[in-house]
Amino acid sequence: MYDRRVFLRGAAAAVAGVASASEGRTEVMSYAGQYDVDRSIVNLDAAYYGAMTRATSAAYRAHGEWVNRHNALFLRSALPGPTRDERLQPATDAVASLIGARPEEVALCGGGTEALYGLIVNYRRLKTGDAVLMADVDYDEMQHAMAYLETSRGVRPIRMKVPEPATTANILAAYEVALQRTPEIKLVLLTHVSNRNGLVLPVREIADMARRHGADMILDSAQSVGLLPVDVDALGIDFMGFSLHKWVAAPLGTGAIYIRKSRLADIDPWLGNHIRSDGDVRARAPTGTMDFAARLTVPHAVREHLDHRPEHKLAHLTRMRARWVEGVRAIPGLIIAHPDEPGRVAVIGAFRLSGQRSWADAQHAQKVLLEKYQVLVVAKQGLASGPVLRVTPSLFNTNVEIDRMIDAVRAERNLFT
Numbered sequence: 001m002y003d004r005r006v007f008l009r010g011a012a013a014a015v016a017g018v019a020s021a022s023e024g025r026t027e028v029m030s031y032a033g034q035y036d037v038d039r040s041i042v043n044l045d046a047a048y049y050g051a052m053t054r055a056t057s058a059a060y061r062a063h064g065e066w067v068n069r070h071n072a073l074f075l076r077s078a079l080p081g082p083t084r085d086e087r088l089q090p091a092t093d094a095v096a097s098l099i100g101a102r103p104e105e106v107a108l109c110g111g112g113t114e115a116l117y118g119l120i121v122n123y124r125r126l127k128t129g130d131a132v133l134m135a136d137v138d139y140d141e142m143q144h145a146m147a148y149l150e151t152s153r154g155v156r157p158i159r160m161k162v163p164e165p166a167t168t169a170n171i172l173a174a175y176e177v178a179l180q181r182t183p184e185i186k187l188v189l190l191t192h193v194s195n196r197n198g199l200v201l202p203v204r205e206i207a208d209m210a211r212r213h214g215a216d217m218i219l220d221s222a223q224s225v226g227l228l229p230v231d232v233d234a235l236g237i238d239f240m241g242f243s244l245h246k247w248v249a250a251p252l253g254t255g256a257i258y259i260r261k262s263r264l265a266d267i268d269p270w271l272g273n274h275i276r277s278d279g280d281v282r283a284r285a286p287t288g289t290m291d292f293a294a295r296l297t298v299p300h301a302v303r304e305h306l307d308h309r310p311e312h313k314l315a316h317l318t319r320m321r322a323r324w325v326e327g328v329r330a331i332p333g334l335i336i337a338h339p340d341e342p343g344r345v346a347v348i349g350a351f352r353l354s355g356q357r358s359w360a361d362a363q364h365a366q367k368v369l370l371e372k373y374q375v376l377v378v379a380k381q382g383l384a385s386g387p388v389l390r391v392t393p394s395l396f397n398t399n400v401e402i403d404r405m406i407d408a409v410r411a412e413r414n415l416f417t
Helices: 004-015 021-032 054-075 084-098 112-121 140-153 168-181 203-212 261-266 292-307 310-328 359-373 399-411
Strands: 106-109 131-135 156-160 185-191 216-220 239-243 255-259 349-352 378-380 388-391
Touching: 054 084, 054 292, 084 106, 084 292, 106 112, 112 140, 112 216, 112 239, 112 255, 131 140, 140 156, 140 185, 156 168, 168 185, 168 203, 185 203, 203 216, 255 261, 292 310, 310 349, 310 399, 359 378, 359 388, 359 399
Parallel strands: 131 156, 131 185, 185 216, 216 239
Antiparallel strands: 106 255, 239 255, 349 388, 378 388
């Protein structure tokens, strides 16, 4: 059984960097050996897609063959035994237990983006003249959804910048100023872990602050579920969207919506969907034909995630981030673009080369590192301070691969100077 208190203690130790070198060496070998991945390129883009292990991939193939064999008999619940929905229920149960929610508060969907679009555009408690708040660290598509509320609902989108260096104190001060300055704000988009530079936001404190100012909050946990401890009660969250194909490493196209049961009526059904009753959280997600094999595989992926011991997984990945950071930090002019404060960063990190200023520069650096050294880091834009190169180690990465990335960055330290 998943002990959330053990995970919380282990996570705190991991983010603080408390883990032995011998444990690190053992875990690198045990984790990396569970994957069949292309190693011709050092792939440091786990924030995009957390590849399935060999075992989860096999389970996914087996479920795909089963679904194909039974096809409409399964979809129409014409088989003897459990109905289609009963066969899918273990996936919902597993996901709900992962975030400390009840199954009736969770609806599976096609990923974090789909989940968050459903929450944002169908949030009911807005009227003409209200305002909504988003930040530069938020995901592009979710900012688009918030901006869409201006044309669809007549509300005013407010954009803020998260200050750098992003300490807990100045993050909270910035949100307090934004909420005080615009008392019309009734909805806040908050990203738990930024996909741009890995900043971990203080969710509970900002959620409480938003309530004091009369605003609701929708949490984007696409980059945190399966990576950090996520408990909806501990975080004080009523609405959340997240992916399962990143840090839980379920098949592509899996994610979920969370809506606290007492708040269900504040999110309209998806585009007027009445396939499910209005009292069913599943009415808040698309009900078209989906990859059923992927959803049937979710319980296996969650079990495997828990078998890896989430606190050990986080500690291992945190060590890998620390390894590359320490390997490049001394390069003259190089800027580490994620915070140093414990708790404000975990696994995703980012940097800028000396003289790197524009989006074109970041794209060029990504291309050089990929084509010349076969190392994939990702150019990301959107931060008020400028584009970065994002580095996200995966469980399948090895120390040798991290060192290849370090050597490549050192070799190109003068790319823009």
